[in-house]
Amino acid sequence: MLKYWLWMAELPGLTNQVRLALLRHFGTPENAFYADAGEILLTEGITKEQAEALDNKSLAAAGKILEDCRRLGLRVLTFQDAEYPNRLRNIYDPPFLLYVRGRLPAIDEEPVITVVGTRRCTPYGETCGEKLGYGLARGGAVVVSGMARGVDAAATRGALRGGGVPIGVLGCGLDVVYPPEHRYLYEDVAAAGALVSEYPPGTEPDKSHFPVRNRIMAGLAAGTVVVEAPLRSGALITGNTALEQGRDLFAVPGPIDAPASAGCNRILRDGGIIVTEPRDVLDHYAGRFPDKLRLEEAREEPETLGYQARRERAEAPRAVPPSLSLSGSGLTDDQIALLRALAGEPRLVDDLIEETGIPARRVLSALTLLELDGRIAQHAGKRYTRVVTLTE
Template identity: 70%
Template sequence: MSALKYWLWLAELRGLNNQTRLALLRHFGTPEDVFYADTGELLLTEGITREQALALENRDLSAADAILADCQRLNQRILTIQDAEYPGRLKNIYDPPCLLYIRGHLPSFDEEAAVAVVGTRGCTPYGVACAERLGYGLASAGAVVVSGLARGIDAAASRGALLAGGIAVGVAGCGLDVYYPAENRGLYEDIAAAGVLLSEYPPGARPDGRHFPVRNRILSGLSVATLVVEAPERSGALITAGTALEQGRDVFAVPGPIDAPASAGCNRLIQEGAGLVTEAWDLLREYAERFPAKLHREEAREIPRTLGYQARQKKEEPRLVPPSASAAELGLTDDQIVLLRLLDAEEPALVDDLIEQSGIPTRRVLSALTVLEVDDLIRQHSGKRYTRIVSLKE
């Protein structure tokens, strides 16, 4: 922990950019050595300016200590570029972040077929339906779905991955405790439970327009491919696609109507050589031999019609559920049966308690709860707590 304060000092020191920090690490080896170097030694670093060397004379560690305290309070940990767990795939891009804040369980990215799914915030119902379906298909076939946590396409793809019981990864352009946009707070919590949240910004860092294009290099850097689901001609998603190409990654896109402004960027990407995707395996077949133990075409599934965006948009009468019914009558899976029997009709239960009591992996618990809620068999309360609406007959 004591060494981390020097990492945080270097990462948060004003007047430096990430490339300067990386150059200092190459020259000195560790942030602690940078901290104790004098100005003459600092000026020997390739590319450093006198102004930057003078900025490094600020040896105040109070901000670093405050961040360490915040991370402990918020259950976040810090991963540095010199840690063995730091993904080699990300380390090898031009401008890797010196450190990452992490909440959740970090997958072994170098062994995963991770796919960044991006698109416009101002998406259409077509785009949302495609993103959910593809996120679900990618995750069910064994891929890791990476998103930027934005409203629209990013959120829809993440929801699809979570519904499939897969691993979702969210890369934020702010502190992991800030929840931007606010309506995605529940999504943040679900991803932290079933996958991992990442940011190069410390707790409390507010969203800033400059952060998001910078964040995009992490999305594509963690992934073997970037999939653009819906994007107009001017879109941050196209910036991510361009960054992916610069990093030597593959780019795929979902086609849209030729007269749809929201699909103009995707259609142009396809014209310029991006892979055309209409289902998850269109993309994953390119990596099946590279990740034979991870990807399985026979497991790539379509999102159930009762769960998709289009189904939720239908103006239908609420489902009439009897106060008690058998598991067979309700068409429940084994996971859903276990969870429904653990839930009480009056006292809400926390997700963490359900995970502990059931012994079912977190991703499967979240997926089963989502299906039960959509089917009006359970009710969600504030704080991700649940009660049952129907009781099971023995």
């Protein structure tokens, strides 16, 4: 029964290796729950202190977690469940159980690619992350990220725009939004794909959680792409973990004098696979997943401008803003709402989503079209301004 899995998962002092050793010895957590102390000590690798932890037979914590999961619409996936991915089961230190919100695809049958990078990304890194997320999703890949600021968020937005099935792996409970400005991004990922965590509901983020989470991000995927990362970066930890797990490691090259790309350039120097477009990743798996990949669709989004062109247009001076009459303009309701919201200082996408109440995918689509038409401009940090004056 699930309550015994949660009981064992929450016992202090037990590592995943010890929990799995107990599972091998007793067959189920329920059998371990009812075992006597002498039999528990026969478990391979268990210490006396760890065995004593199993003397705690209270199921109160497990019951609360079950109640929280039902209230929040979460599923618990245990190590023995058929849906638990073999790809993850076979790594060193696999999670004992996972909490899932949304629909987790059949991981073992899918070309899953993890995309990671620094939280403090440059405009170049953000553009590359979104372009890769979009192209990978269009090409049939499942895109995994850590849902962090920077490259992770950009790749996730791109995957959503590409109609993909994104997976976000969290270092906190699934009911805790971190960073808080990603609330709408969380909702969209849960609707289109899945949010995953090994931490129960209510668990706040902690810096110790994120390196541990990285093994799940790498373990779900056939390969990991590092988009932009300095030499000391959590993204490099994920990349190294992928190599330790026997997975492919890709990297996006950057300028040789750019600190933000130093980690990626080192990966490439040490034999990593270079990525300059989504096809570079997907071609690597064409023979392995011939029925899943749509290589001809993994191209740069036609309406997406390159970083340099976007920057030049955003920075181009305008002496007098042109006037735009909303009456008979042919604009959609979403575009009109966004234009009205873009009065004044540059606005973040998440701010626009919150103010207008328009879902993230529609906001991103409308912003792209408005930018192409020259009615808004994008600035560093994915901020937008209106470059026209409105008349009704």
